[in-house]
Amino acid sequence: MIxxxxxxxxxxxxxxxxxxxxxxxxxxxxEEMYFGGKGIxxxxxxxxxxxxxxxxxxxxxxxxEAIENGIRxxxxxxxxVRLKNGNSRINVKIKSDEETELNGQGPHIxxxxxxxxxxxxxxxxxxxTLVLAGSIPKSLPADIYERxxxxxxxxxxxxxVDATKDLLLNVxxxxxFLIKPNNHxxxxxxxxxxxxxxxIEHYARKLQEMGAVNVLISMAGDGAMLIDEDxxxxxxxxxxxxxxxxxxxxxxxxxxxxxxxxxxCYEYALKLGTAAGGATAFSDGLAVREMIDELMGQLx
Numbered sequence: 001m002i003x004x005x006x007x008x009x010x011x012x013x014x015x016x017x018x019x020x021x022x023x024x025x026x027x028x029x030x031e032e033m034y035f036g037g038k039g040i041x042x043x044x045x046x047x048x049x050x051x052x053x054x055x056x057x058x059x060x061x062x063x064x065e066a067i068e069n070g071i072r073x074x075x076x077x078x079x080x081v082r083l084k085n086g087n088s089r090i091n092v093k094i095k096s097d098e099e100t101e102l103n104g105q106g107p108h109i110x111x112x113x114x115x116x117x118x119x120x121x122x123x124x125x126x127x128x129t130l131v132l133a134g135s136i137p138k139s140l141p142a143d144i145y146e147r148x149x150x151x152x153x154x155x156x157x158x159x160x161v162d163a164t165k166d167l168l169l170n171v172x173x174x175x176x177f178l179i180k181p182n183n184h185x186x187x188x189x190x191x192x193x194x195x196x197x198x199x200i201e202h203y204a205r206k207l208q209e210m211g212a213v214n215v216l217i218s219m220a221g222d223g224a225m226l227i228d229e230d231x232x233x234x235x236x237x238x239x240x241x242x243x244x245x246x247x248x249x250x251x252x253x254x255x256x257x258x259x260x261x262x263x264x265c266y267e268y269a270l271k272l273g274t275a276a277g278g279a280t281a282f283s284d285g286l287a288v289r290e291m292i293d294e295l296m297g298q299l300x
Contacts, residue, residue, distance in 0.1 A: 061087030
């Protein structure tokens with residue numbers, strides 16, 4: 001079973017307007033609502049690819065109920081810890097001549113609720129996959145990823161970590177199965193700017209030397225690179241299409257890779273991850289199977 005963790009789920013309220021005028025009343029041309037957060041995004045795209053998962057994390061208030069009901073209607077299994085106070089956040093995304101976002105803070109996560117999440121994670125079994133993605137709310141300890149992976153250590157659970165900077169570097173000692181920084185984040189970790197494939201590969205291998213089993217580097221318009229557990233470098237070009245959306249593209253790549261690796265082939269997993277990421281980038285929302293299949297055709 002694949003489990004995803006979303007510490008701070010959200011309702012994304014997307015508003016389209018022809019022109020945004022500050023200090024005035026603006027009227028929308030159209031609106032959409034999406035239920036998300038990085039781990040939930042992974043679960044949604046996995047479902048689109050025919051792979052079941054269980055979404056874990058925290059929800060609160062009427063917005064939390066809406067998130068749970070919304071993803072349940074998509075056919076996604078979930079087991080969230082319900083917080084006693086507050087409301088799950090709403091992120092307002094205004095799409096006009098420029099794109100503007102106002103992201104909510106989210107509810108306070110108390111120590112009792114955190115312990116309930118740990119108890120749910122204790123139910124994972126050998127061979128399961130756990131996806132940890134995104135930043136950490138202020139109410140949680142900064143080493144929460146480390147505490148989770150330490151708790152799961154030695155149980156043959158595949159950990160997938162999509163995080164940045166110290167949040168990622170500090171978990172490498174637990175040998176996560178997959179990490180997925182982008183090329184800019186990779187450079188930031190080592191205090192340098194990466195401009196060539198050779199430089200990207202060099203520093204990706206450093207992360208592998210530090211403990212990561214597989215290192216997947218997303219490179220936006222330049223495609224993606226994977227250094228697999230055997231030290232083999234795989235390279236995948238970018239899919240062609242008109243970019244409409246950047247939200248969730250990285251999560252979709254993770255979902256595609258996790259789905260693809262179940263067939264035991266890194267080359268296929270890299271292509272499926274690239275296609276899933278592209279399908280989200282070329283859509284208003286998250287990737288759908290039809291577009292993923294179409295982009296897989298481009299990749300051969």
